[in-house]
Amino acid sequence: MSHGIDESQSTSQTEFGRVKALLERMGETLEDGEVPMQILNDDAVHQLELERIFGQTWVYVGHESEVPEPGDYRQRTIGEDPFIFVRGEDGDFRVLFNSCRHRGANVCRAEKGNTSHFRCPYHGWTYKNTGDLVGVPQKAAGFDHLDAEERGLHEAPHVEEYNGLVFACVAPEVEPLEEFLGGATWFLDMYFDLIDMEVIGDPHRWEVENDWKTPTENFYGDNYHIPMGHKSAIDAGVGSDTATGEKESNLYGIADCDGHGFSFYQIESEEDSYWGHPPEVVETFNHDALDDDQHEVARKSGVTLGTIFPNLSFIFLGGRDDPEKDSVGTFLLRKWEPRGAGKMEVVNWILAPKDASDEYKERVYEVGMSNFSPSGNFEVDDVGIWYGIDEAAGSVFARQNDDVNTLFTMGRGENPAATVYDEWVGPGTAYLEGGMTDENQLDFYRTWHEAMTSDGGM
Numbered sequence: 001m002s003h004g005i006d007e008s009q010s011t012s013q014t015e016f017g018r019v020k021a022l023l024e025r026m027g028e029t030l031e032d033g034e035v036p037m038q039i040l041n042d043d044a045v046h047q048l049e050l051e052r053i054f055g056q057t058w059v060y061v062g063h064e065s066e067v068p069e070p071g072d073y074r075q076r077t078i079g080e081d082p083f084i085f086v087r088g089e090d091g092d093f094r095v096l097f098n099s100c101r102h103r104g105a106n107v108c109r110a111e112k113g114n115t116s117h118f119r120c121p122y123h124g125w126t127y128k129n130t131g132d133l134v135g136v137p138q139k140a141a142g143f144d145h146l147d148a149e150e151r152g153l154h155e156a157p158h159v160e161e162y163n164g165l166v167f168a169c170v171a172p173e174v175e176p177l178e179e180f181l182g183g184a185t186w187f188l189d190m191y192f193d194l195i196d197m198e199v200i201g202d203p204h205r206w207e208v209e210n211d212w213k214t215p216t217e218n219f220y221g222d223n224y225h226i227p228m229g230h231k232s233a234i235d236a237g238v239g240s241d242t243a244t245g246e247k248e249s250n251l252y253g254i255a256d257c258d259g260h261g262f263s264f265y266q267i268e269s270e271e272d273s274y275w276g277h278p279p280e281v282v283e284t285f286n287h288d289a290l291d292d293d294q295h296e297v298a299r300k301s302g303v304t305l306g307t308i309f310p311n312l313s314f315i316f317l318g319g320r321d322d323p324e325k326d327s328v329g330t331f332l333l334r335k336w337e338p339r340g341a342g343k344m345e346v347v348n349w350i351l352a353p354k355d356a357s358d359e360y361k362e363r364v365y366e367v368g369m370s371n372f373s374p375s376g377n378f379e380v381d382d383v384g385i386w387y388g389i390d391e392a393a394g395s396v397f398a399r400q401n402d403d404v405n406t407l408f409t410m411g412r413g414e415n416p417a418a419t420v421y422d423e424w425v426g427p428g429t430a431y432l433e434g435g436m437t438d439e440n441q442l443d444f445y446r447t448w449h450e451a452m453t454s455d456g457g458m
């Protein structure tokens with residue numbers, strides 16, 4: 001027996017040393033705009049990022065409109081850990097650990113619902129929707145020593161909301177959410193102060209054979225892939241008016257934005273754009289809520305996309321699902337959930353302006369689903385490519401060769417394309433040709449690397 005324990009210890013030491021060396025190598029290659037591909041599909045890296053990233057930082061759990069009434073709940077994960085996002089009977093949000101204080105079973109088994117109590121299916125312990133333990137079968141006979149007040153469900157120690165977006169952090173200490181969001185608040189204010197939005201229907205969820213970091217990095221603003229990777233969708237005349245060339249636009253990439261990354265199309269025209277929303281919907285917006293600079297960016301906005309570290313991306317798409325139909329403004333929130341090395345679950349929410357007509361909301365949903373969902377025109381293009389990256393990343397060949405790196409040097413050197421746009425009014429650094437810089441995407445890997453090596457020893 002002892003031999004087995006020694007062996008497993010030495011295996012984990014070897015793995016630790018290997019990941020340490022890999023992260024050290026990445027620290028060097030990052031300066032040259034290169035990222036070791038192996039970090040995308042590696043069990044030890046995956047375990048470490050669950051602890052050092054998802055166990056330490058703010059992670060999105062849901063939109064307040066998903067739990068409007070006391071007792072409304074949704075099952076959600078932080079990294080791979082099971083939680084219940086619930087509005088308690090006192091009206092407060094909580095993010096409760098979905099594990100009974102008796103023997104650990106999931107007390108909530110349904111994906112969503114409304115309940116005053118969660119009753120554990122194993123032995124029947126019962127908790128209020130605030131997490132308090134209120135029922136223990138045969139307590140007098142066997143558990144009269146139990147102090148129920150000490151046995152409520154565990155909960156994420158930090159839960160904060162910004163513009164309706166609810167985040168939680170499971171670490172004992174964390175900076176305030178707004179500080180963590182930093183420059184990203186400028187974009188979030190632009191969307192959510194201007195437009196009261198709500199989630200339409202239930203989120204789509206599906207599993208994909210690629211690492212969560214691959215789409216995360218893409219949604220920091222990989223505009224370079226659009227003409228090639230999405231050619232078939234663009235040729236079909238679906239998707240955004242800016243990508244199809246229906247409307248002329250400038251594309252900007254935002255880097256140095258406190259670890260988050262964005263890119264956006266601006267349609268230089270007197271005609272209002274507002275991400276493709278028609279005038280009768282634009283009329284319902286809170287135009288006074290933005291300052292003049294923000295308002296002008298919103299007015300000219302075609303597609304905007306971005307990622308809030310670690311794994312919440314969004315795309316605000318002025319577009320269509322049929323070249324014969326009018327464009328609508330669809331806002332999609334997407335969470336790339338880690339599910340083992342080289343695997344993820346996508347959670348995809350579609351949002352629409354709350355004050356728009358039901359008919360318009362339905363169109364928003366249809367256009368969102370047709371472009372970004374398990375069978376979405378743009379989704380299948382991406383996923384069909386991404387899984388191959390992770391297959392290569394997890395290969396023996398990638399492990400054995402120190403130069404199997406992905407490249408993020410576009411726009412460096414003498415290239416004139418990625419000029420800094422000095423007149424940018426928002427946060428971070430804007431690159432004038434957003435499709436021709438990798439600086440925003442490199443920010444993701446810089447932030448990831450910093451978090452992964454934050455324990456000093458690594």
Ligand code: FES
Nearest residue numbers: 100102103120123
């Ligand atoms: S595990 Fe929940 S009541 Fe026993």
Ligand SMILES: [Fe+2]
Nearest residue numbers: 225229378382
């Ligand atoms: Fe794509």
